[in-house]
Amino acid sequence: MQHPSQRLHEREVDGQPRDLPELVRTQPAVRVVVHQLGLTRHEVAQVDAQLRRLSDREGVPKLRSDLDLDPELLAKLADDRLQIGLTGLDLAARELPETGQGRGLGAAGGQHRPVPDQRRPDDPHQLHERQTRGVHPLLSSQLAAAQSLLPDDVFHYYAGGAGEQVSLHEATGAWSAVRLRPRVLRDVSRIDTSLELLGTRLATPVLVGPTAAHGLATPAGEVATASGAAAAGSLLVLSTRASCEVEDVPAGPWWFQAYVMRDREQTLSLARRAVSAGASAIILTGDVPYLGRRHGKSRLDLLGPAAPETQQDATAGLEAIGELIEATGLPVLVKGILRGDAAVACLDAGAAGVVVSNHGGRQLDRALASAHALPEVVAAVGGQAPVLVDGGLRSGLDVLCALALGADAVLLGRPVLWALAAGGADAVESCLRAMTEDLSHVMGLAGARSLDEVTRDLVHAP
Numbered sequence: 001m002q003h004p005s006q007r008l009h010e011r012e013v014d015g016q017p018r019d020l021p022e023l024v025r026t027q028p029a030v031r032v033v034v035h036q037l038g039l040t041r042h043e044v045a046q047v048d049a050q051l052r053r054l055s056d057r058e059g060v061p062k063l064r065s066d067l068d069l070d071p072e073l074l075a076k077l078a079d080d081r082l083q084i085g086l087t088g089l090d091l092a093a094r095e096l097p098e099t100g101q102g103r104g105l106g107a108a109g110g111q112h113r114p115v116p117d118q119r120r121p122d123d124p125h126q127l128h129e130r131q132t133r134g135v136h137p138l139l140s141s142q143l144a145a146a147q148s149l150l151p152d153d154v155f156h157y158y159a160g161g162a163g164e165q166v167s168l169h170e171a172t173g174a175w176s177a178v179r180l181r182p183r184v185l186r187d188v189s190r191i192d193t194s195l196e197l198l199g200t201r202l203a204t205p206v207l208v209g210p211t212a213a214h215g216l217a218t219p220a221g222e223v224a225t226a227s228g229a230a231a232a233g234s235l236l237v238l239s240t241r242a243s244c245e246v247e248d249v250p251a252g253p254w255w256f257q258a259y260v261m262r263d264r265e266q267t268l269s270l271a272r273r274a275v276s277a278g279a280s281a282i283i284l285t286g287d288v289p290y291l292g293r294r295h296g297k298s299r300l301d302l303l304g305p306a307a308p309e310t311q312q313d314a315t316a317g318l319e320a321i322g323e324l325i326e327a328t329g330l331p332v333l334v335k336g337i338l339r340g341d342a343a344v345a346c347l348d349a350g351a352a353g354v355v356v357s358n359h360g361g362r363q364l365d366r367a368l369a370s371a372h373a374l375p376e377v378v379a380a381v382g383g384q385a386p387v388l389v390d391g392g393l394r395s396g397l398d399v400l401c402a403l404a405l406g407a408d409a410v411l412l413g414r415p416v417l418w419a420l421a422a423g424g425a426d427a428v429e430s431c432l433r434a435m436t437e438d439l440s441h442v443m444g445l446a447g448a449r450s451l452d453e454v455t456r457d458l459v460h461a462p
């Protein structure tokens with residue numbers, strides 16, 4: 001096994017593998033983000049003390065740390081319990097305004113912020129993300145950067161889930177529980193992750209799911225997200241609750257997410273505008289007859305009270321699918337599917353596909369994890385239409401498991417918001433590229449050269 005200090009030399013920084021000494025030389029400031037994955041209090045104290053000593057010795061804002069961490073300490077900490085992410089602060093500062101809480105860090109003003117305290121025992125989402133094995137290191141460091149850069153209320157609005165957050169917390173672990181049956185001795189020197197989805201050629205099956213209000217993460221909002229997604233050969237699904245107008249979405253493939261609102265005409269006219277602006281498919285979100293209940297910090301409604309006519313129409317039924325098809329002429333996929341019979345009903349009503357999702361645990365708490373619902377939905381759909389899935393996907397392995405269980409593509413929610421907050425369009429691109437590269441790596445290890453070869457027999461059925 002590689003020595004942990006060796007690994008640190010090869011850390012990815014904004015998606016590019018970078019040599020740490022070179023990084024320290026060339027960046028105006030280097031922030032070190034330590035994810036304490038289940039360390040004992042004593043170990044945490046040791047790491048913190050080391051960082052503080054190093055910070056004093058080296059002076060701010062340059063914080064050379066990892067290389068100087070005591071190799072013995074690093075060796076003692078299990079590989080999977082300590083991750084250190086590095087963020088070039090000039091990157092974050094370029095993308096974020098100079099003022100405001102937690103923003104405009106470092107580079108411009110030469111101001112060093114102390115290493116943020118990553119321990120938030122009161123924040124179950126954070127603990128969950130950090131304690132879950134197998135989150136891609138770049139995603140981990142983007143999450144940590146976003147947490148330190150975003151105002152607290154925005155962070156919790158993005159991070160939170162409904163109720164006791166049971167579904168939120170189960171999502172990633174459900175993917176980790178899948179076991180694979182790799183093929184061996186095949187030529188896997190070339191791996192192809194490209195696909196065609198509803199007529200669009202994409203470099204990756206990792207898409208950006210619809211999430212509201214990207215303008216809270218960075219002023220450019222969804223415009224930055226769409227550019228980052230397109231640059232990575234992916235696409236953005238623009239939320240009805242986006243911070244920008246549909247007409248502002250830059251060129252490149254994108255889809256539009258619709259809610260059935262009380263004012264049906266408003267729903268349809270927004271969807272028609274999206275078509276004129278270049279959307280090539282519609283995702284109709286079916287699991288929000290009304291909003292799920294969120295408690296504590298994640299209850300904050302940063303979008304403000306919606307006007308009654310823009311609120312969800314709880315009377316909506318399957319006829320909404322046909323209405324959207326008629327209004328837009330585009331394929332309509334239904335999102336929020338967790339049952340085979342629901343998928344079949346939507347396809348019978350004209351849907352072009354379904355998205356298996358529990359809305360990132362933000363609607364009905366204790367709803368089934370999408371990893372557990374996926375096989376039933378795939379079996380019911382029987383290959384007649386694309387099946388997409390989202391919820392808790394945080395690594396190439398998670399994506400591989402989803403594809404092997406029969407998904408045609410996956411959607412990321414929160415990881416893209418963290419990337420956007422950490423470094424705008426470039427970081428979104430890096431996030432998607434890192435997930436795709438990770439997928440490509442594990443496809444090769446599993447003996448699959450193309451997405452066609454990621455088939456159900458790769459999954460061990462106990």
Ligand SMILES: Cc1cc2nc3c(=O)[nH]c(=O)nc-3n(C[C@H](O)[C@H](O)[C@H](O)COP(=O)(O)O)c2cc1C
Nearest residue numbers: 158209210211212239285359360391392412413414
């Ligand atoms: C902050 C936030 C806002 C969201 N807004 C929407 C939305 O406007 N429309 C929608 O269909 N889903 C929305 N979702 C759900 C996501 O599309 C997706 O189902 C979920 O985030 C996937 O899980 P993940 O965040 O674990 O990747 C939102 C999720 C989050 C975290």
